[in-house]
Amino acid sequence: MAQVEATTERIIAADAETVFDALADYKDTRAKLLPGHFSEYQVREGGDGAGTVVHWKLQATSKRVRDCLLEVTEPSEGRLVEKDRNSSMVTTWTVTPAGEGRAKAVVTTVWNGAGGIGGFFERTFAPKGLARIYDELLAKLATEVEK
Numbered sequence: 001m002a003q004v005e006a007t008t009e010r011i012i013a014a015d016a017e018t019v020f021d022a023l024a025d026y027k028d029t030r031a032k033l034l035p036g037h038f039s040e041y042q043v044r045e046g047g048d049g050a051g052t053v054v055h056w057k058l059q060a061t062s063k064r065v066r067d068c069l070l071e072v073t074e075p076s077e078g079r080l081v082e083k084d085r086n087s088s089m090v091t092t093w094t095v096t097p098a099g100e101g102r103a104k105a106v107v108t109t110v111w112n113g114a115g116g117i118g119g120f121f122e123r124t125f126a127p128k129g130l131a132r133i134y135d136e137l138l139a140k141l142a143t144e145v146e147k
Contacts, residue, residue: 002113005108007131010138023080023095032144080092093107
């Protein structure tokens, strides 16, 4: 069983604090940012950064739906970590300054992939598919904070 990783990033024309605050706002902003691949979004505890517990279903492909129950931590400034209680999946959001009035947002998701031929296809195709989903989310984030 090999670890699978998907990463994507975007430079956003807003300061890092504004971008981070939008990502950490699970109560209001995050729901607006989610592409159509996400459903059944619900904040179960908290709603702002560390201590939040949030649920959603992620439909990565027509046949693959993950039921996610995520615990959110903030291990360091500018970093949100979402650990899925239902699987090995961990998503880390990192927001850093990228020049005057700009921020770099990076999202990385890792999980323990399947073995055998199914694992080969997962390692080959899942990172690209998940990166496309997060590219869409980051585009919506940019639209939201660049207003």
